[in-house]
Amino acid sequence: MAEDRTYRVFDASEVEGGGRLLFTREAGRAFRGLLEAAIEDLPTGGILFVDTRGVEMMDYSFADEAIGSVVSRAARGDYGPRHVVLLENERDLLENVGMSLWVRQETALRVEEIGGEAHVVGNLEEHLRETLDVIRAAGPITTAELAARLKLNQTACNNRATNLLERGLIKRRKETGGRRFVYEKVV
Known part of the structure; x- marks a missing residue:
């Protein structure tokens, strides 16, 4: 994970439990635990960039369990004043993430690079x-x-x-x- 005082980058393709192919709800739960630990380790007002650019495939079950549930919890304030932003290019991988957020009636921000223009994913x-x-x-x-x-x-x-x-x-x-x-x- 790259680190700064105000943000951290969580590289989904590099962490244990991550990788280039992300499948199943069970694997998503394990991955979610890693994401949550990274979020809770952020300073107040910090941003966790979840970098999925190195991931080749993510099924709906994984996306919902890992990304959708974390975005939902962040929106409820479970992590305090901390933010989750997707670091991802515009590509098919976003379909399952977007669908998970749509079903949950949640929304996340996505950037293609840190400092880049933010786009909305979800509902x-x-x-x-x-x-x-x-x-x-x-x-x-x-x-x-x-x-x-x-x-x-x-x-x-x-x-x-x-x-x-x-x-x-x-x-x-x-x-x-x-x-x-x-x-x-x-x-």
């Missing part, structure tokens, strides 16, 4: 996708600024931003010296 309604796009494009943004850009009231924008926050797709912090929240992209 995200159009109005939430629009809100996420504005937050990512604007940089740190308050609810009032978000409401003005989307031409909505602040309550609706707060509800949308809270939904995105709960899915782990954005971060929120208190404005310096203020009482307002500021929303920003994870990656």
